[in-house]
Amino acid sequence: MxxxxxxxxxxxxxxxxxxxxxxxxxxxxxxxxxxxxxxDTRLVExxxxxxxxxxxxxxIVKSAGAIVNHPFGGIMRSLxxxxxxxxxxxxxxxxxxxxxxxxxxxxxxxGHMVERGVKQEIIDIISYSRVDLKEWLxxxxxxxxxxMKSVDLVRSHPLMPKxxxxxxxxxxxxxxxxxxxxxxxxxxxx
Numbered sequence: 609m610x611x612x613x614x615x616x617x618x619x620x621x622x623x624x625x626x627x628x629x630x631x632x633x634x635x636x637x638x639x640x641x642x643x644x645x646x647x648d649t650r651l652v653e654x655x656x657x658x659x660x661x662x663x664x665x666x667x668i669v670k671s672a673g674a675i676v677n678h679p680f681g682g683i684m685r686s687l688x689x690x691x692x693x694x695x696x697x698x699x700x701x702x703x704x705x706x707x708x709x710x711x712x713x714x715x716x717x718x719g720h721m722v723e724r725g726v727k728q729e730i731i732d733i734i735s736y737s738r739v740d741l742k743e744w745l746x747x748x749x750x751x752x753x754x755x756m757k758s759v760d761l762v763r764s765h766p767l768m769p770k771x772x773x774x775x776x777x778x779x780x781x782x783x784x785x786x787x788x789x790x791x792x793x794x795x796x797x798x
Contacts (some may be wrong), residue, residue, distance in 0.1 A: 633664030635694060642667040642690035644683065644758070645702040646674045646709070650781040655702065658784030667696055673709030673747060674701055676758040679765055688767055699762060699774045699792070703755040704781045710754075712747035751778050755789050763795065771796055 622628065645655055647670040656662070667690045669683060676683045690696040718741065722728055735741055748754035759776040762768060773792030779785070 631663045637664070637666045637690075637694065637696055639665045640695055640697045641665070641700060642669065642687055642694075642696040642698075643700045643702060644669045644671065644674050644676065644687065645779075646670065646704055646707055647672055648704060648707065648781060651704060651779065654781065654784050655779060658779060658786060659700075667694060673707055673754060674703045674758065675709065675748070675754060676701075676761050677744075679761060684762070684765065687762060688765075691769065691772060697772060699772060700777060701755055701758050701762065701774065702777045702779055702786075703751045703758075704779045705751060706781055707747075707751055709747035710749060710751060712745060714742040714745040717745050718742070752787075752789050759790055759792075763792070 639661070641661075643655075643659075643666055645651055645668060656666075656668075669686045669690070671677075671683050676687075678684065687699060691699070718731060721731065731741065748757075755776040755778060759774050763774045768774075773796055774790075775792040776789035778787045778789060780787075
């Protein structure tokens with residue numbers, strides 16, 4: 609069941625009653641930060657509150673698992689846009705415990721695709737085209753290792769300025785506690 613009508617109805621009164629006014633800000637992050645976090649529903653409000661962030665403070669990029677899985681993919685492009693065009697000068701990659709990406713079984717997900725109407729021949733054609741779908745869909749085993757892998761990819765990216773600190777953290781989705789994986793300030797000061 610779609611929630612589109614409910615959303616549009618609410619939105620109409622939201623705009624009419626000017627409930628947007630408390631959220632007015634610019635496109636530039638006040639704290640000059642860009643955060644890559646997981647798309648997990650538990651983090652929508654918890655992560656900004658746990659980091660003492662308000663509307664307008666940061667740019668937030670979301671991906672399943674807070675993973676940067678390709679050096680020239682959309683996530684990396686978004687981080688570069690935040691740095692070069694939107695005045696961010698610090699990057700936080702924030703994974704979380706109990707992440708669904710740690711339990712992704714690529715074979716099972718491909719099976720779900722077929723169940724929902726994707727033809728097996730399409731999957732075969734994509735695989736034949738040298739796209740390793742199982743590797744592309746694979747999650748991770750350890751969130752700390754996964755965060756560090758993404759941090760390393762961003763830090764070493766040839767288009768990322770060398771003076772940008774890239775921090776890695778893991779948040780507990782139950783309590784909001786942040787565990788530091790790596791402090792980007794210590795890396796750029798070396």
